[in-house]
Each structure stands twice: as structure tokens, then as C-alpha cells.
Amino acid sequence: MLPAAILQQRRLLGEGSEGAAFLASRRDTGRVCALRKVANKVRYGLDQLGRELYADSFDLVHREMMVLSRLHGVDKVVQLKGVYHMEGASFFELEYLAEGSLYTRCGGPTAIYVDNYGRSTVSESLAREWARQLVTANKGLIARGVYHGDYHANNIMFERAGSQDLKMIDFGNALLFDPSQGNTFVPNRANLIGSPFIHAPETFVPHGVFDAEKAAVYAIGRLIRQLLCWGYENISDTSAYAPPVFGRRDLSPECIALLTQMTEADPTKRPTLDECAASPWFVPPPPTRTRPAPRRKTCCC
16 A cells, blocks of 8 residues: 555556556655555465465565665665555655656657667767766766666666656665675675676576676676667577677777677676776767868969
């Protein structure tokens, strides 16, 4: 049941396997927010008398609360405003990001960055703008000891209409580590989730340990390739395969070189987030200024 004394539900925003999201507003201030509903107990069967049996899952809710609290103030990451616990469900009050996801704009039924043949029309300059923000977000995550754990285009939202400003959402599957003394290694869980195309191969090893920063670099590289090459390549979220040659022919050598390096199978060969941000594709050389040719004097005699 919704915490109706505090929040007024407006409409359903979406449903997933682990919960639902609603548009709501606070009764005291009228401020619009997004409300994420997550079960804090799960029905798993009936007893001999036919009564429903439930298993407590509040530990998962508490974990997500801890992750979002750790990310308070991180740039390009959705911010938590409050949490409300009700019988059977907990509600996360989050800032409302009004303009849909990367998937909505680039691959969904209402996509605006596709041509009549379903191929991506995302320009390199636009992809660069998105990638730069994702690098900023992930630098903040790594600094706070958080690996997102579920990278895909639906978990990156636009802040408002007519804007290219992004924020990362949905930290229910995040992995935590101790970032002190420059540590970026995170232990994996037993039950793995995520897109095989986007997530780094080393993150699919149960109980393994991997470098969170290098895995984030891989995910950003694969995601940007997916957005640029949508419809040009035979790629799928459910397969790790990517053609050795980029299917889109108008991409610059700098773009292809960086995305190839970011998605190396060997994490030691990938750049860091700072190295990505300093690459020639992220920071193109300034335009060369040519001096105008001197005007020839004409004789008036």
C-alpha cells in the first residue's frame, strides 16, 4: 500500500521483474517525484491449511538503501529523497527524471534517433556527449565504492525534455567494495545478472573478483557502440558477440579506436576512466587556424 499520508500517486511509469515505478507528488510541498516500489517480503507457497507463506526480503531493500545513501551528491546519478516501509513493500522516493531513457530515444517503439530502416542516426558528437556523462557518473561510483551491476540503455534516463543531460538509475543489483587506498576490485555474487553484450566478460564469473573501473569502461564502450550501430550490426543484448569490423561506415578512426580499446577482452588492456576522458575522441584537437592569404596590391596607374 502506498504511503498515502505523505505521497499522492499520479500514474504508473513502468513495471519490471523486481518492482514498479510510479509518478507521485508530495502532499506537503507538491514536489513531483518518482516512487519505486520494491517487495520486502516474497510469497513462496502455501501451508497445509492453504495459508500463504512469505519469506522476508528486507535485507535486499536495506542494501539498496545503503547503496543510494552512499551515492548522495554524486553527479549524474539519481538521488534518493526518502524511503517508506509498508506491509509487504517498501517505497523509494527518488528525483523524477522526466524524459525517458536512452532506450526510449534510440531503440524503443517511439525512438527518435533511427531512420526509416531502423538504423541509428545518433551522431558521434551526441554519443560523445552521452559517453562523457557516463564516464563522469562512473568516476563518482568508483570513488564511493559502487559498481552499478546492471548496465543497459533502460537504466540511463534523461533529466528533462529537450535536454541531453543524463543520470544513471536502478542500483538494486549494485556491487560494493572498499575504495580506500585506490582499491577498485569488487567480489562478484553467485547469481549473475545483466546483458552479455554490454557487461564485461570477467563479471560473469560467479564468486570471482574483478576490477570495477575496467568493467565499467567495458560497459560504457559496448553501450556506446550499441547506440551508434543499432540496426547496422547483428548484435543482441542476449549475446556477447560483436563483429570484429564496425558495421557503421561513417564513424571516425578515433571513435572506432577508443571503443575497440575500451572493449578489449583483457581488462589490463583497457584504459581507465580518466584515460578515456583524455582520449582524442573525447577531446578532439582544436581546429587549425589558417592565416588569410595576403591581398595583392593592384596598380592604379
